Amino acid sequence: MTGAQVRADDRAHVFHSWSAQGLINPLPVERAEGSYFWDYEGRRYLDFSSQLVNINIGHQHPRMIEAIQEQAARLCTIQPAFANDKRGEAARMIAEVAPDNLNKVFFTNGGAEANENAIRLARLHTGRHKVLSTYRSYHGSTATAITATGDPRRWPNEPVAIGVVHFWGPYPYRSPFYSETLEQETQRALQHLRDTVVFEGPATIAAILLETVVGTNGILVPPPGYLAGVRAICDEFGIVFIADEVMAGFGRCGEWFAIDRWGVAPDLITFAKGVNSGYLPLGGVVISDEIAETFRERPFPGGLTYSGHPLACASAVASMQIFKEEGIIEHARALGDDVIGPGLAALMERHPSVGEVRGLGVFWAIELVTHREKRTPLVPFNAAGAAAGPMNEVAAACKEQGLWPFTHFNRIHVVPPCTATADEVREGLSILDRALTVADRFYNA
Known part of the structure; x- marks a missing residue:
């Protein structure tokens, strides 16, 4: 043509x-x-x-194309209830590079579905309903994900979901806290978050959802100590810490997961994009052992026809091998x-x-x-x-x-x-x- x-x-x-x-x-x-x-x-x-x-x-990338072609010739698709070699291998490889104690992976078709299901996991695990996320954020265009999004793409989609509260994250260049140093920005941003948690009612808050490094809304690198402070607040009040690594993960920040740079372990990590460079639709949630245990004998009420699609998972396996070997x-x-x-x-x-x-x-x-x-x-x-x-x-x-x-x-x-x-x-x-x-x-x- x-x-x-x-x-x-x-x-x-x-x-x-x-x-x-x-x-x-x-x-x-x-x-x-x-x-x-x-x-x-x-x-x-x-x-x-x-x-x-x-x-x-x-x-x-020729190795990616070859892996997809090889998998397509062998088995194009199989539904999620079956065990599949590439699905299991991709999940194992992702868990191996995630922080300690995050050993299960729920696969989705992309980042929005990953955040949607991470929020669902957090709500069911805690028995609470509220989710806190920042104004300068984007988490996807499905119902709860777009509600959690802070940027203007949320506005014409409202009202969609309930229970989302927005707060200000750190942004030293345009500090909402009038900070003059990175140390002030960290301290004041954490105090603002803690005040928000207290006034919203800690017993009502299931999760704090953050892009580890804010992507589309500014590439905002968190100041020193901020992510550790968020982790401490979550621990204090029994809140699930969700790190949205859809854009920041898989090499983009020079780490497997951006949060590795600060040595902080969240409870859930959402990913997509770089896991297989978009060669096929794929995303997912890396789940902590504690949250996974909640669903040992309790069914998780969510699923996708194409969860862990073999072609997509084969591309993820090839991609991670390429990352390591090259x-x-x-x-x-x-x-x-x-x-x-x-x-x-x-x-x-x-x-x-x-x-x-x-x-x-x-x-x-x-x-x-x-x-x-x-x-x-x-x-x-x-x-x-x-x-x-x-x-x-x-x-x-x-x-x-x-x-x-x-x-x-x-x-x-x-x-x-x-x-x-x-x-x-x-x-x-x-x-x-x-x-x-x-x-x-x-x-x-």
Whole structure:
């Protein structure tokens, strides 16, 4: 097919997520390999978005393709009530890299279902109903997951579920607690969370749900001591700690799970995306021994036709083998420390519109402003239409030069595949350097 034919079918028949259908013009993509993808006119784009921050091992990894083909030839599918070799192997391998005492895995088709079922597990385990989550968060678009989401995608979906309470998480650059140091931000954020728990009633709260490193809503790395403090609050009040690692896990932060960096063990971990780089739909919940014991003789009232789908699990097994044998975790950590971090710091020195850069591994954000001292965002919160114009211009400048960016509100997120080479990352940063001159034009000195 030609690009024009692909576009015509798409526009006539595909209903796209999160979009006003008549205002979009999706790019037809013909093929992809490694850190790049191509349109039907042969134009190449460096994928600095990793699609939806999930192509952690890059596009079309030959070992992944081979594993999927081999499994498809042997057994395409079998329902979840049976034992399956790839399902069991994937669960074992995931448990082996999870924190101690998290040894069971419930498989889902993606991250939203993972969070939905983690909340269900926490409620049934505790006999309580409330869930606390932050305003700057995204947890998926199913009923309870979108209610737990803090960002504006929640608004048009309300009311959906009950029992969710939002609170402010740490964000040192735009501190909701007027903190001046990281230590203050940790202390004040934890005090705010503890006050929220006390005033909501500890005996009513089943879980605190947190993205270990907040993803789409800012790539907010928790300040030192914060996650340990959340763990302590959960322990004090008998609350389940759910770490949402859908975006941050499986190499993205230079660790198997981002929470490993802080040495904290949650009760439940939700995952998807990087577990198999989106080659097939797969997500899940890693479950602590204590919570799993609740359901030893009590049925868990939930399930999915495609839970632990053999093709998806075969891709997860292959992906984790690739991670281990090709040193991808270590490579991602080194890219952040040696290439992306220093490169973004250099961009900040050259461009007044860069208010802050932050991140770790291959998970970074550039926060764009019109005034550094005032920290005025380049575009307003939840900007749309003409108000989003400056960011749209920056994104267009990237695409014109062959870089596909990930943008959200006033930020560019630097999230290439974990397998990207140092030279590919430098190529992307060079394009960003030129595109940021567009943002500089809106700067008010």
